[in-house]
Amino acid sequence: xxxxxxxxxxxxxxxxxxxxxxxxxxxxxxxxxxxxxxxxxxxxxxxxxxxxxxxxxxxxxxxxxxxxxxxxxxxxxxxxxxxxxxxxxxxxxxxxxxxxxxxxxxxxxxxxxxxxxxxxxxxxxxxxxxxxxxxxxxxxxxxxxxxxxxxxxxxxxxxxxxxxxxxxxxxxxxxxxxxxxxxxxxxxxxxxxxxxxxxxxxxxxxxxxxxxxxxxxxxxxxxxxxxxxxxxxxxxxxxxxxxxxxxxxxxxxxxxxxxxxxxxxxxxxxxxx
Amino acid sequence: xxxxxxxxxxxxxxxxxxxxxxxxxxxxxxxxxxxxxxxxxxxxxxxxxxxxxxxxxxxxxxxxxxxxxxxxxxxxxxxxxxxxxxxxxxxxxxxxxxxxxxxxxxxxxxxxxxxxxxxxxxxxxxxxxxxxxxxxxxxxxxxxxxxxxxxxxxxxxxxxxxxxxxxxxxxxxxxxxxxxxxxxxxxxxxxxxxxxxxxxxxxxxxxxxxxxxxxxxxxxxxxxxxxx
Numbered sequence: 495x496x497x498x499x500x501x502x503x504x505x506x507x508x509x510x511x512x513x514x515x516x517x518x519x520x521x522x523x524x525x526x527x528x529x530x531x532x533x534x535x536x537x538x539x540x541x542x543x544x545x546x547x548x549x550x551x552x553x554x555x556x557x558x559x560x561x562x563x564x565x566x567x568x569x570x571x572x573x574x575x576x577x578x579x580x581x582x583x584x585x586x587x588x589x590x591x592x593x594x595x596x597x598x599x600x601x602x603x604x605x606x607x608x609x610x611x612x613x614x615x616x617x618x619x620x621x622x623x624x625x626x627x628x629x630x631x632x633x634x635x636x637x638x639x640x641x642x643x644x645x646x647x648x649x650x651x652x653x654x655x656x657x658x659x660x661x662x663x664x665x666x667x668x669x670x671x672x673x674x675x676x677x678x679x680x681x682x683x684x685x686x687x688x689x690x691x692x693x694x695x696x697x698x699x700x701x702x703x704x705x706x707x708x709x710x711x712x713x714x715x716x717x718x719x720x721x722x723x724x725x726x727x728x729x730x731x732x733x734x735x736x737x738x739x740x741x742x743x744x745x746x747x748x749x750x751x752x753x754x755x756x757x758x759x760x761x762x763x764x765x766x767x
Numbered sequence: 768x769x770x771x772x773x774x775x776x777x778x779x780x781x782x783x784x785x786x787x788x789x790x791x792x793x794x795x796x797x798x799x800x801x802x803x804x805x806x807x808x809x810x811x812x813x814x815x816x817x818x819x820x821x822x823x824x825x826x827x828x829x830x831x832x833x834x835x836x837x838x839x840x841x842x843x844x845x846x847x848x849x850x851x852x853x854x855x856x857x858x859x860x861x862x863x864x865x866x867x868x869x870x871x872x873x874x875x876x877x878x879x880x881x882x883x884x885x886x887x888x889x890x891x892x893x894x895x896x897x898x899x900x901x902x903x904x905x906x907x908x909x910x911x912x913x914x915x916x917x918x919x920x921x922x923x924x925x926x927x928x929x930x931x932x933x934x935x936x937x938x939x940x941x942x943x944x945x946x947x948x949x950x951x952x953x954x955x956x957x958x959x960x961x962x963x964x965x966x967x968x969x970x971x972x973x974x975x976x977x978x979x980x981x982x983x984x985x986x987x988x989x990x991x992x993x994x995x
Contacts, residue, residue: 535855565862601912612862744908745908745921
C-alpha cells in the first residue's frame with residue numbers, strides 16, 4: 495500500500511471506528527434505560543407569558559377523536575410503559591374492536607375517546623404489565639420490553655404491529671415524518687429522558703406556558719402536532735412547535751412536548767393493522 | 768431615771784476625771800449606736816427581702832404558667848392553621864368507585880358537588896391522599912364526560928389550607944365576580960374555562976373543556992352552590 499493511501503485510509507478507518515463505537519455504545523446504553531414512575535413537577539411560580547400583537551397557528555392537527563387519557567392503576571408501580579401501551583391499544587380499538595374485548599373505547603356520537611372504565615381497560619393494563627415484564631429485571635420497563643410486550647398483546651388479538659423510528663442519528667425528532675404519520679391517523683410512542691412537557695393556555699393577547707418537569711425516563715403517546723408563530727411590532731419573534739401528547743398521568747393527562755427537546759431516547763410510529 | 772443617775776454621776780466627778788469619763792461615755796455611746804443602727808437594718812432587710820422574694824415568686828409563677836400554656840396550645844393551634852404545599856411525590860391518587868357526593872356524605876365533609884351524575888356518560892373520580900397517611904386527603908378529582916357534545920367537566924376539591932402543584936394553572940383566574948354570595952374567580956381561554964372559589968373550608972377548582980356555551984363555567988358554579 496502506498497504511503498498516500500495509508501495516510502488517507504488509516505485516518506478514515508480510525509474515524510469510522512470511533513463513530514461505530516459511539517453509536518454502538520449509545521445503542522447499548524439506551525437499551526439499558528428503564529422507564530418507571532417519574533414524578534411530574536409543576537412550578538409554584540406563575541407561567542411564562544408570551545405577549546403578542548398577532549399570533550398565527552401555522553400547523554395544527556390531531557388524530558381522530560384525539561387519544562385515550564388513561565392513567566395508571568393503584569396496584570401498579572413504574573407502569574408508564576403499561577399505560578402508554580394501553581393508550582395505544584385503546585386508540586386502535588376504535589378500528590379493531592377486539593383489541594379491548596366487550597368495550598367500546600370511544601363515544602359514537604362525537605368520536606372522542608372515553609375515559610377508562612373500571613373493568614375492561616384495567617384488564618388490558620394488567621395483561622400488558624405482565625407482557626412487558628414490568629419490574630422484572632429492574633424497575634419499570636426497558637424499551638425492548640415495552641415494544642415486545644405491546645406487540646405480543648396485539649398479535650395475540652390476531653393483529654399485526656410495526657414500529658417505525660422517527661428519531662434521526664443525532665437523536666432529534668424527525669418532525670416531518672411525525673406530522674405525516676399523525677395526518678394518517680397513526681400515533682407515536684415517545685420514550686424520553688427526564689425533561690419537560692407544557693400546559694398551554696391561550697388568552698386574549700398572550701399565551702401562558704406552564705412547564706411540567708418529568709423527573710425521570712418516561713413513555714408518552716403523541717396524537718397531534720401544533721406550531722404557533724408570535725408577532726410583535728418588530729415582526730416574528732418566536733416560533734414554537736410541539737407534539738400533543740397523552741402523558742399517562744392524572745390530572746395532567748394531556749400536554750405539549752416541544753419537538754426540539756434534547757431528551758428523546760426513542761420515538762416510534764406505532765401502526766396496528 | 769437611769770439617765771439622771773448617770774448625769775449626776777458625771778457631775779460628781781472632779782474635772783480631770785469628768786472629761787475622761789465623758790470621753791469613755793462617748794465611745795461607749797458610739798459603740799452602742801452602731802448596734803441600734805445595724806439592728807434596724809437587720810430588721811428592715813428581712814421585710815424588704817421577703818416582699819421582693821414574694822414578688823419575684825409571683826412573677827416567675829405567672830411567666831412559667833404562661834410558657835406552659837403556650838407550650839401546650841401553640842403546637843396544636845399552629846398545626847391546625849398551618850398551610851401546606853404538596854407536589855407530585857407527596858401524594859398518590861387512585862380511581863375510586865364512589866363520587867364526590869357519596870364521599871362527602873359518608874365522611875361528613877359537607878362538600879359541594881356537581882349533580883350531573885345521571886346526565887353524563889362517564890364519571891371518573893380519583894382520590895389523592897398523603898403518601899404517609901391514607902386518610903389525609905390532598906384533593907379529590909371528578910371528571911364528567913358528555914359523550915355527545917364532548918364536553919368535559921373537571922371538579923377538584925382541596926381543603927383551604929392545602930395548595931397543590933398541579934392546580935397552579937388556576938392562578939390565572941383573574942376575573943372576579945360574586946355568585947350566590949360567594950367570591951368566584953374565572954378565566955376563559957380558547958380551549959377551556961377555569962373557575963375557582965372557596966366555600967365552607969374547601970377550595971374548588973373547575974375546568975370545562977369543549978364548553979356548550981360561553982357562560983358554562985359560571986352556570987356550573989351556580990349549580991354547585993345551589994346545593995349548599
